[in-house]
Amino acid sequence: MNISGHAKPFIYYFKAMYRYEMPVLVLGIAGFFYAFRQRNKFTIFMAFWTILIYLIYSLVRYKTPWLIINILLPLSIMGGIFINGIYRVIKKRWHYAVFYPIYVCVIGFLCYHAIKLNFINYDDERCQLVYVQTKRDIYNLLDRLKSLSDVGGKDLDINIVSKEYWPLPWYFREYKNAHFWGKMIDNPNAPVIIVDKSGEDDLKKKMKGDYKKERFILRPGVWLNVYMQKGLYEGVFGKESTSKTSAQPMAKVTSDELEPALVGSFFNNVECAGKPFLTKVENGLISFTYNDETKKPYRSPFGIKWEGYLSITQKGMYKFATKSDDGSFVYIDGNMVVDNGDLHAMRYISGVVFLDEGFHHVRVEYFDAGGGAIMEFLWTPPGGSEAIVPANVLFRKRESSSQK
Numbered sequence: 001m002n003i004s005g006h007a008k009p010f011i012y013y014f015k016a017m018y019r020y021e022m023p024v025l026v027l028g029i030a031g032f033f034y035a036f037r038q039r040n041k042f043t044i045f046m047a048f049w050t051i052l053i054y055l056i057y058s059l060v061r062y063k064t065p066w067l068i069i070n071i072l073l074p075l076s077i078m079g080g081i082f083i084n085g086i087y088r089v090i091k092k093r094w095h096y097a098v099f100y101p102i103y104v105c106v107i108g109f110l111c112y113h114a115i116k117l118n119f120i121n122y123d124d125e126r127c128q129l130v131y132v133q134t135k136r137d138i139y140n141l142l143d144r145l146k147s148l149s150d151v152g153g154k155d156l157d158i159n160i161v162s163k164e165y166w167p168l169p170w171y172f173r174e175y176k177n178a179h180f181w182g183k184m185i186d187n188p189n190a191p192v193i194i195v196d197k198s199g200e201d202d203l204k205k206k207m208k209g210d211y212k213k214e215r216f217i218l219r220p221g222v223w224l225n226v227y228m229q230k231g232l233y234e235g236v237f238g239k240e241s242t243s244k245t246s247a248q249p250m251a252k253v254t255s256d257e258l259e260p261a262l263v264g265s266f267f268n269n270v271e272c273a274g275k276p277f278l279t280k281v282e283n284g285l286i287s288f289t290y291n292d293e294t295k296k297p298y299r300s301p302f303g304i305k306w307e308g309y310l311s312i313t314q315k316g317m318y319k320f321a322t323k324s325d326d327g328s329f330v331y332i333d334g335n336m337v338v339d340n341g342d343l344h345a346m347r348y349i350s351g352v353v354f355l356d357e358g359f360h361h362v363r364v365e366y367f368d369a370g371g372g373a374i375m376e377f378l379w380t381p382p383g384g385s386e387a388i389v390p391a392n393v394l395f396r397k398r399e400s401s402s403q404k
Helices: 012-020 022-038 041-059 065-089 093-120 137-152 197-206 230-237
Strands: 158-160 178-180 192-196 211-219 222-229 258-260 262-267 278-282 287-290 302-312 316-325 328-332 335-340 347-355 358-368 373-380 394-397
Touching: 012 022, 012 041, 012 065, 022 041, 022 065, 022 093, 041 065, 137 211, 137 222, 137 230, 192 197, 197 222, 211 230, 222 230, 262 394, 316 328, 316 335, 316 358, 328 347, 328 373, 358 373
Parallel strands: 158 178, 158 192
Antiparallel strands: 192 222, 211 222, 258 394, 262 278, 262 302, 287 373, 302 358, 302 394, 316 347, 316 373, 328 335, 328 358, 335 347
């Protein structure tokens, strides 16, 4: 059996219960002591069942969050056995005054986590119990389709030639001409075509006319490419640039206009498009590693765009590179130098460019679609060795300069 991505440590289920089911865990453990003190056959059986099921599931390397239910069932019964024993010794009013506030706190704790997990963090893989849920990036796709249908109507033809598309039939229920083929067809052409990564090459061979492409994350590991006819797209959204190879003339800047650091913009999508949910000054290196998805600072999918100027003190040929999981891009003076895009595990891609002395506009983009998140921005200056681009060569425009 291939357990890649599912291999978890022995303590995995204990940590999940400690974080989300603390009252059940505490009461269940208390139930063990009560069971062995009472020496009742049923309580002893339940105690051994709980211990055995926990050890079996913890020893198996293949672990998924929903299997915790098999551990919580007997553990909850053990907790109930302990509470039943407590009820038997409650005799006076002050006992109730102590017990009921604890009861309310326990119920409140469980309700808080249930609401937060089901209605707020339902697709946030940083939460241990979240697993392969549909990403809320689907709402970005729905917003795009709504804008198109406001012009073209709800009878807009949409061909879904992706093998992976569930639960799109539910989300697309208002679009009567949304056709879910589940495979590539002879004539996929339509105002909107949706395909997964595996079928994109076949689609390009059969497409007629010009299309604009955008990407959306359906769920971890499932990437949808949405092609919209160029005329329709530009009529609705204007001439937005979805190309990754736009070269624009960059205005010259002087050192008096600049100060150390880059400007980082953070987006809730992989295209680094729209309004960022956070913009801040980034003073350090562009380098981070989150092998554990629960430790990531932002909910996937997310994109980051760093922008500023690169100080070059020696003209010559420079090599730039990124190591990233998932995709990343590097632009120097508006020209793409590194294309490390698409969904992939940690991958190294480099490119070279000749640079004169002075300040050159730099833009670095990164996105994470799920799983681990890794990004390093590297360079090899003339006669030097490869290293992470140092912070002392990265600048941004001063506030007063950028507002002129």
